[in-house]
Amino acid sequence: MIRIRGLHRLLSNNRDTDRAGPTGKIASSGTRCRTSGVGEHPMNERHRKQRYFGRTVGIRRSAIAAMAALLLAGVMLGSACTREATADPVAQFPDLSQLTLLDAGPFVWTSRGHTQIRFAAINGYVCVFGDASNPRNVSLYGQELFCDKRIESTPQGNCRYQQITRTSKADKGPFKLDETDGGYCLEQLDGAPPLPVGNRLSSGTITCGVGADFAACVDATGETRHGFVIRPSGNDLF
Template sequence: MRAVISLASRSLAAMSVMVSMSCTAAPQQAAAQPPGFPDLGGFALVPVDAYLAEPGRGPRFAYFSTPYNIQCLFEAGEPIPAWSGQGISCHGDMPDGDPCVVGTAAAAGSGPAYAITRTADKCGTPFTRGALLNSGQKVSFRNATCAVGADRLVACLDTTSGQHGFVLKPSGSEAF
């Protein structure tokens, strides 16, 4: 009986130490943004309400346009299932096109990664759906954040399943 009481006492003491350590452990840092992705902390957050479009049916989306002839959207409905991404998509004049390439940056199939593709749209086609998101601003809803920067920068991050999204910029656009 003494052996059982001794074992129970040691187990209880060990559990107390583990609980105490977990309560005092340093907080975990947020996941780092992908290499080459701009620091979103340097952009002014604007309320998503100005960019919402209420559909007749189906999910609600946030739409915005940029000063660079690119329009973007992402799902901003309630609720968004935990397993579902928000479908960030930008379409328009790609900043690294020479002289002009119209393309789309969006989710690549059913996985979490994003891709940039060319489209058959003609250069000069206006891509202006949604309210203007100015340089230096960002808009965010749940796991989707998009920012517009100087020098034709457009960057979007989807953190639903890790760190995925894209950066559109003259020095080279990239999806991840």
């Protein structure tokens, strides 16, 4: 009877250990607790620790593998973004001096004493810049330069444009891609003659040209160069 009772107690301890977590609490009732290693058979304690630490190591390994995968994906994405972001648009700007310089006369548009040079580029853009020979076209901010593409016309005679324009006229800063909110239509854009491929126009500090797969403009004032390149694959602004 003594041996049977001892065996019964040992089996009972094993069942309690299987139901207990690493703290010794029995999951079924939540009320019975033991301090680890007190009142347990050494084999049960070792078995319990092996199971607990085995699960812990497995969880840790899974977590580390998941974190490594996320870090690798982040590095690959970051590398792709870095290649795009670090591409120097100034260094990649086409050499417009290789294009044939045309007389700007046929491209001049005059309105209310102002004269502008305009031409139809690619991708639906029409580019306009000030005629430096007319003092009224050169303000404190220098010559105006922008390219617009009409994306919507309303019955009320308003137009929405996708526009390449300066981020700041005051400091003749870099160019940005913007969108107008549907104001008046720019009459100088209508009927603008196309600039043939392989040619350029120039006035003052601004030069624009059209190549086989691009249209580009640059404003070189002193040591500062800002401009843009329009391509079927996208625009580069600087």
